[in-house]
Amino acid sequence: MPKVDDSHFAARRRQILDAAAACFAREGFHRTSMQDIVRASGISAGLIYRYFTGKDDMIAAIVAEWHERRTTMLGDDPAAGYLDVLRRVGAPGTRPELQLAVQVWAETVRDPDVRAMSRANVERPVAAVAPLLAGRTEDPEALARVFVAIYQGLVLQTLWDDGLDHEAFVRAAGLLLAPFAPPGNPGGGAEQQ
Numbered sequence: 001m002p003k004v005d006d007s008h009f010a011a012r013r014r015q016i017l018d019a020a021a022a023c024f025a026r027e028g029f030h031r032t033s034m035q036d037i038v039r040a041s042g043i044s045a046g047l048i049y050r051y052f053t054g055k056d057d058m059i060a061a062i063v064a065e066w067h068e069r070r071t072t073m074l075g076d077d078p079a080a081g082y083l084d085v086l087r088r089v090g091a092p093g094t095r096p097e098l099q100l101a102v103q104v105w106a107e108t109v110r111d112p113d114v115r116a117m118s119r120a121n122v123e124r125p126v127a128a129v130a131p132l133l134a135g136r137t138e139d140p141e142a143l144a145r146v147f148v149a150i151y152q153g154l155v156l157q158t159l160w161d162d163g164l165d166h167e168a169f170v171r172a173a174g175l176l177l178a179p180f181a182p183p184g185n186p187g188g189g190a191e192q193q
Contacts (some may be wrong), residue, residue, distance in 0.1 A: 025099040067121035090166025
């Protein structure tokens with residue numbers, strides 16, 4: 001059998017993950033069958049199993065990518081990056097991604113592996129941001145977790161309320177963040193509004 005080059009492998013994997021993510025966002029993890037993913041991807045079941053061992057493997061890959069993107073968005077200026085992450089929640093076309101996020105959060109209650117991945121993906125940004133808040137608050141880790149909760153709450157409110165004013169939400173979050181932003185960056189990037 002000819003060896004598949006890395007770019008072809010990556011493209012096929014992406015095609016499968018995109019199809020699986022769309023199915024999971026629409027139907028949830030448990031109501032989505034492998035046959036649903038086969039249909040959505042246009043790839044045979046046999047070929048899918050060459051890339052993934054099953055749905056749980058796809059879920060793990062999706063969760064890892066999802067959190068990696070958010071971590072990357074924080075960039076060199078976590079305060080401004082955080083506000084950019086909040087802005088992205090309200091961007092057009094993000095609804096399926098937000099639905100998938102809620103599916104992942106719900107799955108953490110049932111699946112210890114997904115819970116461990118999700119917890120690790122909260123712990124990393126908390127560990128990265130808490131030192132930046134040191135000296136500005138009594139409990140920097142707790143404050144970092146508050147900002148994670150603000151993000152999670154915005155995701156839920158966005159799915160529940162089509163009329164939510166995301167810019168107003170981001171401005172308010174910027175005001176909350178301002179006292180903790182590094183000197184010389186008042187508002188943690190909130191002035192970019």
